[in-house]
Amino acid sequence: MTVHPGLHWTVDHITAAMRHGMSDGLELIHRWKDRLTDTWNDPVYAGFWLDLEGYEQKARTENLPELSFSLFREFRDTGERQAYEQAYFERRGRLVSLGLLVAASPSADRVHLLEDLIWRICTEQTWCLSAHIPEGEEAGARKHIDLFAAETAQMLAEMIMMLNDMLDKRIIRMVKAEIEDRIFTPLYREQRTYGWEDANHNWSAVCSGGCGVAALLLLEDEQLRAMAVQHTIRSMSAFLSGYGLDGGCAEGVGYWVYGFGFYTYFAEMLRLCSAGELDMLSESITGAIASFPGNIHLSDGVFINYSDSRERETIPSGLLSLLSERQDIRINLGLHIPLLSQDPCHRWAHALRNVLWTNPAKFERAIESGDPGAPIYLEDLSWVIARGTLAAGEHKEVRVAFSVKGGHNAEPHNHNDLGHFILHGGGENILCDPGSGEYTQAYFAPGRERIWQIGSQGHSVPVIEGTHQQSGRQAEAKMLHIKHLSPLGVEAEFDLTSAYPEAPTLTRYIRHLCWNCPPGASEAVLLLEDHYQWRQPSGIQRGEYMNEKMRVIEHFISRIRPVMHEAGVQWEGNNAVVILHYDAELWDAQIEVIETVDHDHLPQKFYRTALFLRRTPDESGNSRDHTSKETRCRLKFTIQPR
Template structure:
């Protein structure tokens, strides 16, 4: 039964009680419940809040907002706007943890600054002002920025309501007015927002925004009829997203965006489950059990992950792992719980979102969970998204790990990477996927593929008949076959404008090696390398990995050394992951066949 069907099957009385009693049922008490908050372990939050109080509040400037149109820079405005949200959330957390009036005042200052923003929408998403040829956005635009902001107002009102009434009477009225004008009314009155997915195109914006709209309605909307209208529409929207997800639990946006797609969905469903006192039970709706297994399937170890599209190979460790832990508890999946518990020592930080941080702080099962090793499955095959991940030994990050990707070139956050693969040694990528660069004005425009990191020539795929891959759903893998849990064979002819190519990639566990064999018409191999080349000769390249291991690449010495290029990395996001430079090895194929073998090397 679908999510929408389960919601509709609840009696009107149950649904009404859920919506009317949401503030009590969500399970996060307000500041006055000192018996709970005084026992919460949150030293990192309090240390950050104390540090914040000595700093000026972020300044949001029109000139920074306008840079998106002037020179394509998004971060000049988005970074301080994000810091304002983060600091306000931290102050709210510190206030409920300590009941210190100084932090209540600090939270109130941040909340009013959020209300005073001309727009909550990020410049890259705003189209109303753009249509007028302007950069001053004065009409509510319901995007990720608006959703992230209203989420803070909603949870702050839930946990600080009485204290705000005492210290700053009138602020809560202002919170409700801004939430109504900027979020709830646009959500109810305009159903053209692209992230609703009414055209069938679903991505992470859907659960991300719907989840925040849900808590805004439950905690800030005073009209019971409108509150129910919003909740009904949220359930419908989440159901649409669930229905578009692959049955194998894969995520074409990758692990980093999984936290803002399926994990956002889980957070929203958890709110609905709590307010219905478990009557909704969304955790068995397909493909929820499989979605929860995605992080363990993508983990390489030591903070490294298999990344696709705009995903980072080394995403921030500050993730709401408690969300995954509760998800595993509800589905009875011990390996999901173990994947989360391996990160239990991560601090509860405001960067994961105010609501997520508050829920984590009242989850005793999570706070008391024993830190355990990562599950690290021996092999995972996701046929719907066409992704094979195999490692040398299950449960261990030591040795080789291989990920082979099929798919097509019109995926969410797409890179032209059909048939590309990642080879990691001792958890650290050697032949890698660069992942997400810093977003600019061209990142999601018709100029997207001017960026070097998204082009196929900077992925581990050949150039065929002098042509690289192009963007579009027609460019895809065919006949993707998996043999013995560690070999992938796929036809890449349909991923290129011309020529023929078949690729077979194998993790040979017995030989502790990875082997790549390409056959077809004229092609030129491209391999993107992380780490430091230390020896290069005909048929051989030795690389010291970013983790300190040594990998050797071998090919037919008759093909020579190939061309080894060094590219300086000047993008801040890529620099953090890969260091100041990456390399690319280019080798011409011979006799329509090419074979590469990767083994562990020695110093």
């Protein structure tokens, strides 16, 4: 499917459009300094500039971390990547800070420090992360292009175009020569093939977008520049193919920021350099994609975080402002200018545009209304989202929300989490998703589902006959039924049988969820029913006790330590309480403490509540031995203000 008109732009069309707009575009980029200077004494940006000055102080007083072979080799030798990447991103953080500080408040001392940093970046053996260099190809790492090589090229290209009247001409020539050798020659002149070029996830957008921006600014050959634009559009088309018409990002909001952010950054640079004629944000699907963060924002800056995403993501204020203007989307977050220190990768593209593009007026009009809105079904992702507001007394309200995930177990940054759900109350996900773990070699290798954050053992889904969900495209949640319940409720039903192919006697597994939170209510209710069908095991007569593997274990994940009651479990959040009600005659409950490490290498503690089914009720409500061919497990969750 053609996802934007750019696929039809010819070299002649691109060349003519850019001949018309390039001069004014480059002049506008040079004047970016004026916008940065205007914010220097603006209280809205005071924290942003103070944060950058902290990096500047480190650049003046501490040695720049070296990217040594000892650090480089760790990933291939041990699977660890943290030490190399800490040094790599510290170097980028200092360069980003000095580049922006020189633009906003220049001094000879700052310029010289910036030039030294540019020199050091230009002399790196490779601009790639060590984890992204294919094994055996270390000798050619200089001309390998990964996410961060592309980002480095874009950063340096934009920096020298904005500061070309301040920087030593020898530094400018060196930057141009390095980008030509590392990026333009292999990618555009020699037309080497890179795996990301046709990827349907963030790599295609970031890699092609970063390289494409550098090409727009630095390539002087008009025909080669137009060919570079065509190359970028092809990769951007591959990126958009990973989205359905619902605009949902299977990788989560963090990777939405990364992938669609760099799509937008290239699109706006191309529009700028073509006097508005070449517009990659004109297609309707980009409007749906732009709406994704608002669709999955629950309250108080907390998001649905399936896959490798965080609950609290820092969404670039510049990107939101630009998309609000271009796509007419509603911002439902308060204004916050992200600090460079809040981005572990210290990205120039985000930081610069947070100053250039942020429009505080867009956020002033974005205060959340009392209406939580109707439930949302992102059909292509198979995510259900419903919100509500609880009356908490004294004219106070508590925002609550529910989400459940379908999809399949071969998605980008996949977790085995079909049927997994989130319960949100008062600004926190009380029953939560674990998010991403520490990125190591094993995290992306075969057998990765053994890692707690990735496997179904780290999600609110059952263990069936001792088996967990399996990886792969064949493990799919089939949506059987979805219905909006008046006024703000929703019910959904999934067939999850294919996720448990190793369960020896399972023939069908259906998960049914029903959420209700009427306006003005004092509590919200989620009813969960898991329906299992079994075949008779060989060698066991009807009515005999089935072996231990036939048992069902329901898991529920939270960061909050639960409190056990006689027939319930309670998770007490800061502003809301979730209570699980169950029949104590049918279930045994157990709390497990899970200690792990998150994506940023920080320790995490989760609490996994396990309900062990020991008996199943017959339809009259009487309990009997667990020997039936059908098992219906019914559980009730309530959310109340604290």
